[in-house]
Amino acid sequence: MTRIGIIIGSTRPVRNGEQVAAWVHDLASQRTDAEFELIDLRGQRLPLLDEPKPAMWGDYRHEHTKAWSARIAEFDGFVVVTPEYNGTAPGALINAFDYLFAEWADKPIGLVSYGVLGGARAAEQLRLMCGTLQMAVMGPQVLLSFATDFEDQTAFRPTERSVAALTALLDKTVTWSIMLAKLRETALAAA
Ligand SMILES: Cc1cc2nc3c(=O)[nH]c(=O)nc-3n(C[C@H](O)[C@H](O)[C@H](O)COP(=O)(O)O)c2cc1C
Numbered sequence: 001m002t003r004i005g006i007i008i009g010s011t012r013p014v015r016n017g018e019q020v021a022a023w024v025h026d027l028a029s030q031r032t033d034a035e036f037e038l039i040d041l042r043g044q045r046l047p048l049l050d051e052p053k054p055a056m057w058g059d060y061r062h063e064h065t066k067a068w069s070a071r072i073a074e075f076d077g078f079v080v081v082t083p084e085y086n087g088t089a090p091g092a093l094i095n096a097f098d099y100l101f102a103e104w105a106d107k108p109i110g111l112v113s114y115g116v117l118g119g120a121r122a123a124e125q126l127r128l129m130c131g132t133l134q135m136a137v138m139g140p141q142v143l144l145s146f147a148t149d150f151e152d153q154t155a156f157r158p159t160e161r162s163v164a165a166l167t168a169l170l171d172k173t174v175t176w177s178i179m180l181a182k183l184r185e186t187a188l189a190a191a
Pocket residue numbers: 010011012014015016017018083084085086087088114115116117118119
């Protein structure tokens with residue numbers, strides 16, 4: 001079965017990200033074409049990148065890196081739920097991406113962002129970064145605005161439009177997860 005990880009991009013003790021990720025997980029879990037699992041960076045306890053070699057070498061020294069590598073390697077695709085911090089994605093999220101390379105490559109990723117302007121600037125930064133990691137960033141994306149999808153910037157109340165946008169994003173992410181798994185298998189067989 002195709003497996004898709006939903007990454008919670010915020011690690012703050014009180015975070016809107018949890019409600020948003022739960023919504024993504026709930027809607028996704030109604031599908032029968034893939035399995036979905038939450039990935040909480042807070043539980044992963046990754047320090048600021050402390051590996052001696054760049055991740056593309058795949059030569060990891062630390063146990064926390066090996067554990068993170070094993071966690072991410074098991075998924076065929078991802079949905080990332082990110083807030084916008086100072087016009088970009090949270091440092092903890094970028095740090096978690098920086099730790100690995102092959103585990104991300106040739107896999108799709110869908111972007112769900114939130115903020116004053118729907119977290120659009122964070123999503124754009126992730127689009128660039130994930131492209132560099134050789135991920136396939138999905139065209140459909142979900143931009144959740146504090147003006148329309150939250151009450152008092154804290155209670156998450158997604159609009160019908162956001163539900164439709166998430167459905168489109170999941171459709172695409174599942175299809176690409178299935179197709180890119182075949183591509184990775186073919187590449188492995190030819191190696
Ligand atoms: C360090 C920091 C920087 C922020 N910068 C932005 C920003 O640039 N744009 C924006 O729309 N919201 C910004 N916010 C507000 C966040 O979007 C809002 O607090 C959101 O709930 C954060 O997500 P979280 O609660 O899941 O951590 C910022 C919040 C923090 C903590």
